[in-house]
Amino acid sequence: MLKPHSRRRRLPKLAEQFQIWLGQHVQNALATLGRLFDTPVPTGMTVAVIGISLAFPAALYVVADNLRTMAGNWDQTAAISLFLRHDVADEAATPLADQLRKWPEIARVDIISRDSALNEFRALGGFEEALEQLKNNPLPVVLAIYPQAAFALPAQLETLQNKLLRLQEADFARMDTVWLQRFQAILDLIQTGVVLLGGLLGMGVLLIVGNTIRLEILNRRIEIEIMELVGATSAFIRRPFLYAGAWYGLLGGLTAWLLVTLALILLQGSVSRLASLYRSEFPLAGLGVSETLIVLSGSIALGLIGSWIAVERHLHGTEPN
Amino acid sequence: MIQFEHVFKRYPERGEALTNISFEMKVGEMAFLTGPSGAGKSTLLRLIGLLERPTRGDIVVNGRNLATLPRDRIPYHRRDVGMIFQDHRLLPDRSVFDNVALPLVVTGLGHKEVGRRVRAALDQVGLLKRERAIPVALSGGEQQRVGIARAVVGRPPVLLADEPTGNLDPDLSKEIFQLFERFQYVGVTLLIATHDLALVKSMHYRTFSLGEGRLVNDTRGW
Numbered sequence A: 001m002l003k004p005h006s007r008r009r010r011l012p013k014l015a016e017q018f019q020i021w022l023g024q025h026v027q028n029a030l031a032t033l034g035r036l037f038d039t040p041v042p043t044g045m046t047v048a049v050i051g052i053s054l055a056f057p058a059a060l061y062v063v064a065d066n067l068r069t070m071a072g073n074w075d076q077t078a079a080i081s082l083f084l085r086h087d088v089a090d091e092a093a094t095p096l097a098d099q100l101r102k103w104p105e106i107a108r109v110d111i112i113s114r115d116s117a118l119n120e121f122r123a124l125g126g127f128e129e130a131l132e133q134l135k136n137n138p139l140p141v142v143l144a145i146y147p148q149a150a151f152a153l154p155a156q157l158e159t160l161q162n163k164l165l166r167l168q169e170a171d172f173a174r175m176d177t178v179w180l181q182r183f184q185a186i187l188d189l190i191q192t193g194v195v196l197l198g199g200l201l202g203m204g205v206l207l208i209v210g211n212t213i214r215l216e217i218l219n220r221r222i223e224i225e226i227m228e229l230v231g232a233t234s235a236f237i238r239r240p241f242l243y244a245g246a247w248y249g250l251l252g253g254l255t256a257w258l259l260v261t262l263a264l265i266l267l268q269g270s271v272s273r274l275a276s277l278y279r280s281e282f283p284l285a286g287l288g289v290s291e292t293l294i295v296l297s298g299s300i301a302l303g304l305i306g307s308w309i310a311v312e313r314h315l316h317g318t319e320p321n
Numbered sequence B: 001m002i003q004f005e006h007v008f009k010r011y012p013e014r015g016e017a018l019t020n021i022s023f024e025m026k027v028g029e030m031a032f033l034t035g036p037s038g039a040g041k042s043t044l045l046r047l048i049g050l051l052e053r054p055t056r057g058d059i060v061v062n063g064r065n066l067a068t069l070p071r072d073r074i075p076y077h078r079r080d081v082g083m084i085f086q087d088h089r090l091l092p093d094r095s096v097f098d099n100v101a102l103p104l105v106v107t108g109l110g111h112k113e114v115g116r117r118v119r120a121a122l123d124q125v126g127l128l129k130r131e132r133a134i135p136v137a138l139s140g141g142e143q144q145r146v147g148i149a150r151a152v153v154g155r156p157p158v159l160l161a162d163e164p165t166g167n168l169d170p171d172l173s174k175e176i177f178q179l180f181e182r183f184q185y186v187g188v189t190l191l192i193a194t195h196d197l198a199l200v201k202s203m204h205y206r207t208f209s210l211g212e213g214r215l216v217n218d219t220r221g222w
């Protein structure tokens, strides 16, 4: 016959307690995952809803990211094209360009001579006949002016443009930045969209996980009651539900990552074809390591918080009524 | 081991379920709790297991004053009090082994030790061969013995039983009570609520009689 324990149970030592604690956690986490896979259809549905919800803001982020890269490439085109007066010859343009290169606002000046402009024009095709009729080259010398990065803001570019127009040789100038500004505004808009959509769909994920865990708690009412009866702490009872929430989050995050990556693979073909029309290459950037980590840790956090809310609301611990 | 001092329990909807209950049980004592239905037997046992708190009065169990026991210590108190119910309260979708293991699993005990202790407990109630069965595959008497094994597997110093033989025929009831006697021999303090007066009389243990929430009789066994 087994003897009962002495009057008061010995409390385990700290190291022993930690070992028990860690062992319980690992075992609990794996057991919870096993439970989720025991019911693959409802689990899969919850995970899919979370994944799709998170894929939307992640995809929008990727779009914004790629557009920004694209804009970065275009930044290297001249900010200001300065058209010189017709009576300024190619030879006179060189000292002017040298002079401009000394200006602190200016990073680089390229001379597009009258001949090279004409050749470029010819190369475009379709103008051969019209050009044949001309006795002399009607095109002016153009200076392509690239500002220093620190002077590339729209207001400063306008000041620079005015300064250039005061040059004796200048005829007129064209700024290539208006569309860039618009593009920047669109990018800002998309970024705000990422934040808003992320916030809204993140709340959705909280509700999905919260509701799934709530149903799970209701399903296991009797089991929970009996565990309380035999001396389970409220932490022990809550733990599997919190782990389930974290697992839902992680699996949902991985699904979102997979969806975005698949979409990019599908899109890469058409983007490459489009880029080749512009004689350039444009490899689409996906979710990088740090972005992936943000998506995954964010989704785990959402899952945990969602299940935490459900557990707080529906498990009242071992308090006697 | 169990001490009640002027304990009252009032339910807002039903009035007083227990009125001014005072008694003391020593370590290793076995006693019966009798009385008609609605007398307050279950309520008294629930107070000892801290499934409910008294409205007034002090209860000391195993050196713990239950009135001042903080909420987060309640699980540890329950590990020291094995409870057996008329309806067994087993998990229907878990094996006999898993049901009996539950009180050990919640303490975080290792697999091997759990297995060893569960088999020892099942051996005591004569169900060692049924560890893989699920509860519905067992007879009422066997289910009750699973409930007993679960109550004693953590070797609690106090064992409470609420009409444990309510659904069993006299022979099986007798067997269950003999099982309880064996726990008493090794020093467990037992309090058993029952209305099987014939059986109570035949066993000569201390008997508390409740009537309408009051302790009307406390007869010593011999």
Ligand SMILES: Nc1ncnc2c1ncn2[C@@H]1O[C@H](COP(=O)(O)OP(=O)(O)O)[C@@H](O)[C@H]1O
Pocket (backbone or CB within 6 Å): B011, B013, B014, B016, B017, B035, B036, B037, B038, B039, B040, B041, B042, B043, B044
């Ligand atoms: N949870 C409860 N809420 C309200 N009244 C209750 C509750 N539990 C028991 N009672 C009342 O307390 C009295 C004693 O009940 P109980 O302890 O179950 O008696 P017994 O177990 O002796 O049959 C009864 O009048 C019962 O209706």
Ligand SMILES: [Mg+2]
Pocket (backbone or CB within 6 Å): B041, B042, B043, B162
């Ligand atoms: Mg009762």
